[in-house]
Amino acid sequence: MISMKVSINMNALPPGLAWYAKRLSAMGPTGVMHRMRDAFVVQSLHMRHRLSGSGTAQRYTAADIPRHYFCATSEPVLPHIPLQFQPTDEDASQLLSGRLPIFGHEWTWHSQASAWHEAPDTKQQWPQVFFHRISYGSDNPYGDIRIAWEPSRLQHLVALALYAQQAAPDHRRKAVEVIEAQLLSWIAANPPLVGIHYVSVMECAVRLIAVCHTVDLIREWLTNPQEIWVGVLNLVGQHAELIRKRTTGYSTTAHHTIAEAVGLLYAGLLFPKMDMAERWFAFGLYLLENEATRQIRQDGGGREESFCALRFVSDLYGLAIHLLQQFDRPVPNKLEDAFARSSSFLQAMMRPVDGALPQIGEGDDGYALSPHLHFVSVPKAQSPGLTSFHLSGYSLIHGQNRQRLLFNHGELGMAPRYSQGHADALAVTLEIGDREVLIDPGTYSVTQDTTWRQYFRGTRAHNTVTINGQDQAIQETGFLWSQPYATHLIYREEAPNGTITILARHYGYLERFGVSHWRGIVYQPQGAWLIWDWLTGTGTHHLELNWHLGVTPVPQPASHLFVVGEERVQCSVEGGQVSLHCGEENPIRGWHASHYGSRTPTTTLRAEYRGTLPHEFMTRIWMGEGAPPDSLQAFSLSGWSRGSSLRA
Numbered sequence: 001m002i003s004m005k006v007s008i009n010m011n012a013l014p015p016g017l018a019w020y021a022k023r024l025s026a027m028g029p030t031g032v033m034h035r036m037r038d039a040f041v042v043q044s045l046h047m048r049h050r051l052s053g054s055g056t057a058q059r060y061t062a063a064d065i066p067r068h069y070f071c072a073t074s075e076p077v078l079p080h081i082p083l084q085f086q087p088t089d090e091d092a093s094q095l096l097s098g099r100l101p102i103f104g105h106e107w108t109w110h111s112q113a114s115a116w117h118e119a120p121d122t123k124q125q126w127p128q129v130f131f132h133r134i135s136y137g138s139d140n141p142y143g144d145i146r147i148a149w150e151p152s153r154l155q156h157l158v159a160l161a162l163y164a165q166q167a168a169p170d171h172r173r174k175a176v177e178v179i180e181a182q183l184l185s186w187i188a189a190n191p192p193l194v195g196i197h198y199v200s201v202m203e204c205a206v207r208l209i210a211v212c213h214t215v216d217l218i219r220e221w222l223t224n225p226q227e228i229w230v231g232v233l234n235l236v237g238q239h240a241e242l243i244r245k246r247t248t249g250y251s252t253t254a255h256h257t258i259a260e261a262v263g264l265l266y267a268g269l270l271f272p273k274m275d276m277a278e279r280w281f282a283f284g285l286y287l288l289e290n291e292a293t294r295q296i297r298q299d300g301g302g303r304e305e306s307f308c309a310l311r312f313v314s315d316l317y318g319l320a321i322h323l324l325q326q327f328d329r330p331v332p333n334k335l336e337d338a339f340a341r342s343s344s345f346l347q348a349m350m351r352p353v354d355g356a357l358p359q360i361g362e363g364d365d366g367y368a369l370s371p372h373l374h375f376v377s378v379p380k381a382q383s384p385g386l387t388s389f390h391l392s393g394y395s396l397i398h399g400q401n402r403q404r405l406l407f408n409h410g411e412l413g414m415a416p417r418y419s420q421g422h423a424d425a426l427a428v429t430l431e432i433g434d435r436e437v438l439i440d441p442g443t444y445s446v447t448q449d450t451t452w453r454q455y456f457r458g459t460r461a462h463n464t465v466t467i468n469g470q471d472q473a474i475q476e477t478g479f480l481w482s483q484p485y486a487t488h489l490i491y492r493e494e495a496p497n498g499t500i501t502i503l504a505r506h507y508g509y510l511e512r513f514g515v516s517h518w519r520g521i522v523y524q525p526q527g528a529w530l531i532w533d534w535l536t537g538t539g540t541h542h543l544e545l546n547w548h549l550g551v552t553p554v555p556q557p558a559s560h561l562f563v564v565g566e567e568r569v570q571c572s573v574e575g576g577q578v579s580l581h582c583g584e585e586n587p588i589r590g591w592h593a594s595h596y597g598s599r600t601p602t603t604t605l606r607a608e609y610r611g612t613l614p615h616e617f618m619t620r621i622w623m624g625e626g627a628p629p630d631s632l633q634a635f636s637l638s639g640w641s642r643g644s645s646l647r648a
Helices: 015-052 062-067 089-097 145-152 156-166 169-189 201-221 225-246 254-270 277-295 307-326 333-349 450-457
Strands: 099-102 105-108 385-389 394-399 403-408 428-432 435-438 465-467 474-477 480-482 487-494 500-506 516-524 528-536 540-549 560-564 567-574 577-582 603-612 615-623
Touching: 015 225, 062 225, 089 099, 089 156, 089 169, 099 145, 105 145, 145 201, 156 169, 156 201, 169 201, 169 225, 201 225, 201 254, 225 254, 225 277, 254 277, 254 307, 277 307, 277 333, 307 333, 333 385, 333 394, 385 487, 385 500, 394 500, 394 516, 403 516, 435 560, 465 516, 465 528, 528 540, 540 567, 540 615, 567 603, 603 615
Parallel strands: none
Antiparallel strands: 099 105, 385 394, 394 403, 403 428, 428 435, 435 540, 465 540, 474 480, 487 500, 500 516, 516 528, 528 615, 540 603, 560 567, 567 615, 577 603
16 A cells, blocks of 8 residues: 655645645544535535525424423423522623623623624624625634624523522513513524524534523513424524534534533433434434543543633533433433543632632633533632642642642643643642732633734743743644644652652653753742743753733842732742733733633733753742742752753
C-alpha cells in the first residue's frame, strides 16, 4: 500500500479557504466524514425548506394533546431537582417586565417578533433566513452570536416559573401570563430552520430542556393550556428531530454533544407517542454512555480543560440521571460514575466563600438549565494541605487563614481541536481570604474581535511565562490550536512542618525555540509563597512573566503591597524589569473578563528579561509589612540539583 502525505501551505490560501483547511486538517478522517454527512443533511433540509417551508417533523394540533401524557396530565411529570431561587423585588420586577440582563447588556422582550432576533450588544437584527446562510463568525456585521442566543435559550422562563410557585396569587398570575406570552411569541417568531436559533443544535437542546421544565412547573396555572401544549409539542418534535439529524459529534466541542444527548433523552421519555421517540431516547442514551469516560477523566476533571464546560456537562448528567430515575428506567453505571466524579472535582475547585469556580479555560457563563440549579453544594473551608488531580493536571494547595493556590499543570484541551483550552500551562491562581489576588482573566468573547479573542485565550493573559511573545501553542483559528504542549508533574512533597513543595514542567516552547519552562512552588505554613520559574535552553530570548492581579498594588521600594481585607500582603519579583500595566490596548495588557461579554481594566505586574538562558524568575508573596521570611530566600527541592538536573 502506498501512503501519501499532502502538505498544504495555509498562508497561500484565501482566508476563508484557509480556515476550512485548518479545521479539516484537525478533524481526522472520522471528523471529516461527519462533516461531509452533516453538509448533506443541511442541503437536504435546505431543499425541503425551499420547497415546502416545513421543518423536520410533523405538525401537531389540539387534537394531538390527549395522546401525550406530559401535555394531558395535571400533575408534575419531571423529577424534583435542586432548583433554588429566592428572588429579590428587583429580580421579580425585571422578570415580570420582560427585562433580562445579558452579559453586560440588557435585552427586553416585546410582542414583536424582532425581540428574538435583536442583537443585545449591537441592537442589529439578525437575518430571518435559512439558518445555514447566516454568517456568524468574528467578521459578521450583527454582533456576538453567543449573546444573541442567551434569551432564546428560554432559561429565564425557568426562573420565572420558580417565582410563580412561591408568589402571591396575583403575582403568580402575572408570571404565568408572561411565560405564556414569551413562549408563544418565540415559537411564532422562529419558524423551523429559520434564523440564528437553529444554527447550533446544542441551543435547540438546552431550549427544549428549559421549556419542558418551565411548563411542568406552572402546568396547574396555565391560562391558555391548549395553545401552550400545541406549541410545546411542535417545538419538541421539531427540535428533537433536528438534533438527531445534526448531532455535533466530531465537528465541534464535546460538551455540545452531551447537551444534545440529554435533549434527545427528554424528548424520547416525555413524549413516547411521537413517531421518533424511541430513536431519540436510544440515541441520546448511547451518546451519554459513550461520552462519559471520553469527556470526564477518572479523577473527575474534564478533558476540554474548561471548568465552565465541565460544570455544564456535569449538570447535564445530573439531569439525565434524575429523569431516568423518575421514569423507572435503569441508570447506566457510566452515567452515575461520570456525575459522581465530576461533582467531586467541581466541589474541590469551588471557592468556599461563594461557590464560584476559577476561570480556567473557555467560559461562556452557560448553564444546563438555570443558574439556580445546584447539584454540587458549596464546600466548607479545607484544612491546610495539598491535593493533586494527576490525570486532569491540577494541584490545590490549601494554606492557613483561608489561603488557596491552584496550580495548572494540565494539557491544552481535548483533541483534535483543543477548542475549549487556553494556553495556560503552569499558570496559578491565588486566593487570600475572600479576595482573589492572582486571577485568571477569563474569556471575554468567543466570536467578536480577533485581537481580543487571541489575547484572552493566549499565554500572556495568564499567570505564567511567555517566550518571545508567542503562545505556548499556536492559535490557528478562534476555536483551533495546533502544536499542543505536553506537561509533566515532576515532584510533590508535604513536609512534617507543613511546608508544601511542587514542581512541574511544560514543553510548549521546546520544538519552536528549544526552551523548557519549569515552575516550582513552595508554601510555608506562616502564609508565605515562593514561585520559582526556571527557563532552560540556548540562545537569546525574550521572557515575560505576567501576574494578573485581583487587588490594586501599592509600589514599595523592593516590593508591591496589597491590602486584602484586614491583611497586608506583599509581593516581590526578581529576575526582570518590573512594570505595572492597566487597561492598555496597544499591546493589550491589564484586562479582566469576570463575566462573558464584558471586560474591565485590572492591574498586571510584568517582569521582562531579554538575554541568554538559563534564566530564573523568583516571585515571593508573604503576609505583613516586613521582609520576606528567610525560608523564602531560595528555592530548594529534595533530590534535585538546580542547573544540572533541570535541563531541556
